[in-house]
Amino acid sequence: MRVYLDHNATSPLRAEARAAMIAAMDVLGNPSSVHAEGRAAKSLMERARMDVAEALGAVDADIVFTSGATEAAGLACSGRDLAGAAIEHDAVGAWVRDALNVDAQGRVTVGDPATSVLQLANSETGVFQQVPAGIAVCDMTQAFGKLPLDFMASGARMALVSAHKLGGPKGIGALVLRRGQDVPAQIKGGGQEMGRRSGTENIIGMAGFAAAAKAAVRDVTDGRWHRVAELRNILENGVEAASKKTIFVGKELVDLDSGHMDGRLPNTSCFVTPGWKGETQVMQMDLAGFAVSAGSACSSGKVRASRVLTAMGFAPADAASALRVSLGLETTEDDVLRFIEAWTGKLRKHEARAA
Structure with a gap:
């Protein structure tokens, strides 16, 4: 599935x-x-x-x-x-x-x-x-x-x-x-x-x-997005456990209005794993059965270094190593855990090839 x-x-x-x-x-x-x-x-x-x-x-x-x-x-x-x-x-x-x-x-x-x-x-x-x-x-x-x-x-x-x-x-x-x-x-x-x-x-x-x-x-x-935020956090904790060098964009932001440590959309995780191209990750995860992206779907299928991350000060190579995972209201914890397992497996193969 x-x-x-x-x-x-x-x-x-x-x-x-x-x-x-x-x-x-x-x-x-x-x-x-x-x-x-x-x-x-x-x-x-x-x-x-x-x-x-x-x-x-x-x-x-x-x-x-x-x-x-x-x-x-x-x-x-x-x-x-x-x-x-x-x-x-x-x-x-x-x-x-x-x-x-x-x-x-x-x-x-x-x-x-x-x-x-x-x-x-x-x-x-x-x-x-x-x-x-x-x-x-x-x-x-x-x-x-x-x-x-x-x-x-x-x-x-x-x-x-x-x-x-x-x-x-x-x-x-x-x-x-x-x-x-x-x-x-x-x-x-x-x-x-x-x-x-x-x-x-x-x-x-x-x-x-x-x-x-x-x-x-x-x-x-009804507060349904609060549960989505919890699932996003589970996903990020799993990715972080697998890769200490992965950088999570905006994870530590304080919301300017509420003061909570959540100054971003409840469903969105953007993370950079230096040396592993986002385009490659998207294709590998697609083959594993997961639809994710390397950025905004606004360029007629083009995959390129994120100009958003470049503008934020990321080096071009790192900006090209970003993955965006965006959850929905029907996303389940099982979906998230399966993603973590599949992504971790692809990461280990990437690391082995790079060694």
């Missing part, structure tokens, strides 16, 4: 999202049509918009549905002179100046929030950022569904989210806009999505996104 431990890349479709999408497939009308069928489709769309807004603490903001967080980043950043850090996701990094400093713990120093972009939780390391009020764009993609979020309280002017990171369908996301904040449309036409994104709306994707968002918030409220 295979074990899926790459939830930061994408998470399995939730049953609630699947059911909502199947039901939406039977909604006939175009949301722009004025007849009864069209009104039914529009009602479904607006209900989904409200559900996503409520899940994000953004009921007084505009939710603009997009094809994902990448398109949302383009909408938010295009035509603006924004500063970012080298640890931002490629979807954001492609639009901003690499002008913000990153320390050895992966924390970013923001100069002017009004002209800066910041990722709330890093997709590779899981490290949290303290988001200053008034930040121009906050990338909440990895945090949404794992942490309690309140967009309005955050002070962010815009935020990016994606459905498939929290058990929704691929190909749907949203740009969250504080009222009065506007963006130039990149897709022009009929003026859908409040004039920000034209084209017939993906109501099936919206329905799945909304259902997944509601379920994800319920899981956060």
Whole structure:
């Protein structure tokens, strides 16, 4: 049996999202049509918009549905002179100046929030950022569904989210806009999505996104991610017992808000084993039945040295020796123990070859 431990890349479709999408497939009308069928489709769309807004603490903001967080980043950043850090996701990094400093713990120093972009939780390391009020764009993609979020309280002017990171369908996301904040449309036409994104709306994707968002918030409220954090710690303790030279990124961080020794996502472990390429580890673990990654799944299958770790001060060779393991709500202790056993076995073979 295979074990899926790459939830930061994408998470399995939730049953609630699947059911909502199947039901939406039977909604006939175009949301722009004025007849009864069209009104039914529009009602479904607006209900989904409200559900996503409520899940994000953004009921007084505009939710603009997009094809994902990448398109949302383009909408938010295009035509603006924004500063970012080298640890931002490629979807954001492609639009901003690499002008913000990153320390050895992966924390970013923001100069002017009004002209800066910041990722709330890093997709590779899981490290949290303290988001200053008034930040121009906050990338909440990895945090949404794992942490309690309140967009309005955050002070962010815009935020990016994606459905498939929290058990929704691929190909749907949203740009969250504080009222009065506007963006130039990149897709022009009929003026859908409040004039920000034209084209017939993906109501099936919206329905799945909304259902997944509601379920994800319920899981956060119920504390289900605490158990995931315990499993992550078991995994790291097992890896550390097998290899004293392995470095765990962000493991000792103190959360800036709570003061707990857990300043990163509850499901994410990024560790560096010097001299053992991450690409090799990914392939060997795949053959052993485990899906893991060497970093963010944002480069069309490319495996390369992590620029996130390089920006944090890791030597290029070490940055190329990183493995990211990201657990999900359905991950079991047996999954984790089997991973430790398989990874340790591969490590011993690597050490024997290197001797």
